[in-house]
Every structure is written in C-alpha cells, then in structure tokens.
Amino acid sequence: MQYNYRKIALFGCLLAAVVVTLGAYTRLSNSGLGCPDWPGCYGFMSVPTLAEDVLVAQSQFPESEIEHEKAWIEMIHRYFAAILGLLVLFLCVIAIRYKRESPLPTKLVCLLTLLILFQGALGMWTVTMNLQPFIVMGHLLGGFSILSLLSLLYFRVATSLSPLADKVSHRFKMVLFVLGILVIQIALGGWVAANYAAPHCTGLPACNNMELFSINSLFHLPIGQENYEYGVLPFETRLSIHFVHRFWALVTSIAIFVMAIKLYALATSTTFKYAILWVVALLIIQLSVGAAIVYLQFPLLLTLFHNFMAAMLLTSMVRLCFLIKYRCGEAV
Numbered sequence: 450m451q452y453n454y455r456k457i458a459l460f461g462c463l464l465a466a467v468v469v470t471l472g473a474y475t476r477l478s479n480s481g482l483g484c485p486d487w488p489g490c491y492g493f494m495s496v497p498t499l500a501e502d503v504l505v506a507q508s509q510f511p512e513s514e515i516e517h518e519k520a521w522i523e524m525i526h527r528y529f530a531a532i533l534g535l536l537v538l539f540l541c542v543i544a545i546r547y548k549r550e551s552p553l554p555t556k557l558v559c560l561l562t563l564l565i566l567f568q569g570a571l572g573m574w575t576v577t578m579n580l581q582p583f584i585v586m587g588h589l590l591g592g593f594s595i596l597s598l599l600s601l602l603y604f605r606v607a608t609s610l611s612p613l614a615d616k617v618s619h620r621f622k623m624v625l626f627v628l629g630i631l632v633i634q635i636a637l638g639g640w641v642a643a644n645y646a647a648p649h650c651t652g653l654p655a656c657n658n659m660e661l662f663s664i665n666s667l668f669h670l671p672i673g674q675e676n677y678e679y680g681v682l683p684f685e686t687r688l689s690i691h692f693v694h695r696f697w698a699l700v701t702s703i704a705i706f707v708m709a710i711k712l713y714a715l716a717t718s719t720t721f722k723y724a725i726l727w728v729v730a731l732l733i734i735q736l737s738v739g740a741a742i743v744y745l746q747f748p749l750l751l752t753l754f755h756n757f758m759a760a761m762l763l764t765s766m767v768r769l770c771f772l773i774k775y776r777c778g779e780a781v
C-alpha cells in the first residue's frame with residue numbers, strides 16, 4: 450500500500466513538473482487567451498476545428514478570432530492540469546480512507562487538494578480577467594507550490610523515519626529563510642513575465658538605460674485595465690521590474706552560497722552533502738541560463754528551461770528542509 454502510494458506520489462511530482470512547464474509555455478508563447486472562455490474553448494470541450502463549429506464559436510465570441518495553435522497550447526495545458534487535479538484528489542481520498550491502517554500524511558494531501566482547487570480558480574481568472582498580472586503571477590506561484598508540496602509528499606512517504614520531535618534547529622530555520630528568499634525571486638521572475646518586461650532590459654549585467662531605473666516606478670501597478678495582454682506598464686516601470694529580478698538573483702545567490710558553505714562544513718552524511726552540492730549546481734546553471742536568455746534576446750525554449758530550473762531549485766531546497774527535519778542518516 451505504502452509502496453504503491455509512493456509510486457503514485459512520484460508520478461504526481463513528474464506530472465506537476467510537466468504542468469508547470471506547459472503553463473510556462475502557454476504564458477511565454479502568448480497563448481494565455483488562446484481560448485477566451487473557461488473551462489471549455491469557445492464553448493467546446495476541445496478546440497473547434499470543424500467548419501461549422503468554427504462558425505458557431507466565432508458567432509459566440511465575435512471579439513476574439515480563433516488562433517488554432519494558441520488555442521491548442523492553452524487546452525493541452527488545461528487537460529494535463531485536470532489530470533493532475535484528479536490524481537491529487539485520488540491521493541487525498543486514499544490517505545483519508547486508509548488513515549488508520551497506514552500512516553500517510555493526510556493533512557499535507559488535504560492542503561494539496563485545496564491548493565489544486567484554488568489553482569483551478571486562478572486558471573479561470575487568468576482568462577476571465579484577461580491576463581491580469583497579479584493573477585498570472587499568482588498562478589505561476591500556485592503551480593510551483595503544488596510541485597513543492599507534491600515533492601514533500603513523496604519524500605515523506607518514501608522514508609520510514611519520523612520527524613525530529615525536538616525544537617526546530619538553527620539550520621532548519623536558516624534553510625527556511627533562504628527558501629523564502631528564493632520564493633521571492635521566483636515571484637519576481639513571474640512578475641517580469643506577467644508584465645512582458647523581458648525586452649525592456651537588454652544590457653548585461655545591468656540594463657542599457659539604467660538612468661530610467663527608479664524604485665518609485667515599481668509602485669505603478671497594473672490595475673484597472675480591460676486587457677493586460679502584452680503588458681500595460683510604462684517602459685521605465687518594466688525596466689525597473691526586470692532589473693529588480695536580476696538584483697534579487699544576486700541576493701538569492703549570496704544567500705544560497707553562504708547557506709551551502711555553512712551546511713557543508715557540518716554535514717557528515719554523503720546524501721546530505723550531495724543534496725547541498727546539487728542545490729549549488731542548479732543555482733549556477735540557473736544564473737547562466739538567465740544571462741543567456743538576455744544575451745540571446747529571450748528565446749522561448751531557453752526561457753522555458755529557466756522556468757524548469759527554477760522549479761528544480763525550489764524542490765531541491767524543499768528536499769534540504771526535509772533532510773534536516775527527518776535527520777536522514779547523521780546528516781545534521
């Protein structure tokens with residue numbers, strides 16, 4: 450039972466990574482409004498392709514012209530997300546059903562189920578509120594949170610150890626703190642993408658027109674518009690948003706390096722040492738990919754990889770937290 454549950458949880462993690470990447474593809478290929486309604490597409494369960502269906506769709510949504518490629522990208526993301534939702538629901542039902550016989554993390558799966566439902570609502574608002582940047586960024590963060598919690602679920606069911614009963618260690622607090630810094634960096638990345646701010650800062654390492662950077666312009670919020678596709682904020686605000694993402698990458702990197710050095714100096718188990726090195730390796734790759742995106746002028750596939758690496762970095766940090774909390778081997 451525990452064994453099968455573990456395998457399903459692992460499958461859930463992989464599926465969540467696919468859904469997050471498909472979501473990024475939908476966002477970055479500007480297909481977010483490929484279907485102007487939700488959960489269907491122009492009122493159909495699939496993209497309307499037959500001539501008569503296209504006519505019906507077009508008469509019901511005269512203001513949006515069907516772009517089949519964008520509509521398919523959007524619908525494929527929704528299909529995968531729906532399968533993930535059903536899988537999480539299944540994990541939740543099993544955890545509750547076998548609560549007595551098998552010690553499964555019921556609270557964690559229930560939280561995941563609530564999160565999946567909220568994520569579905571965010572997906573709907575993304576479309577109905579015409580890509581409102583706060584909703585788009587929230588949807589990105591929701592996807593990353595689901596992936597993190599699913600990985601935590603997998604780590605929990607894959608171990609026979611119990612969490613430490615004693616008070617939270619200094620090292621655990623430090624890793625949580627750095628995790629918080631990383632989450633801010635991911636949110637800032639989502640803010641860059643949601644406001645289409647990437648091409649407004651093309652220099653490296655700083656933007657070309659740094660004289661336009663201003664902290665105040667960051668408070669110019671994208672609200673009160675009908676449609677947010679392709680962004681509504683002025684040039685200097687987008688440049689500033691983009692630059693802050695780069696600046697916070699520096700803060701994140703320093704925090705991760707310091708954390709890694711401190712943890713490594715005290716670690717004794719090989720598993721834990723590898724887990725620390727893995728985080729550092731992912732960070733170095735992520736920084737190089739970030740710089741390459743700018744240098745190569747924002748190619749879609751590389752930006753997708755940037756999103757994927759952010760997800761990997763986040764789950765690796767979650768793993769570090771888990772390893773400390775469950776004192777795997779004599780790790781901490």
Ligand code: HEM
Binds near residue numbers: 638639
């Ligand atoms: C720890 C380091 C970093 C993390 C975790 C991170 C994470 C992210 C995330 C999650 C996104 C959103 C992608 C999406 O919408 O799917 C993003 C976007 C972006 N990041 Fe980063 N990033 C990091 C460092 C950097 C660096 C160093 C640069 C540039 C020098 C950079 C440049 C960009 C750009 C240009 C985008 C917007 C892409 C677009 O909208 O086309 N990032 N980042």
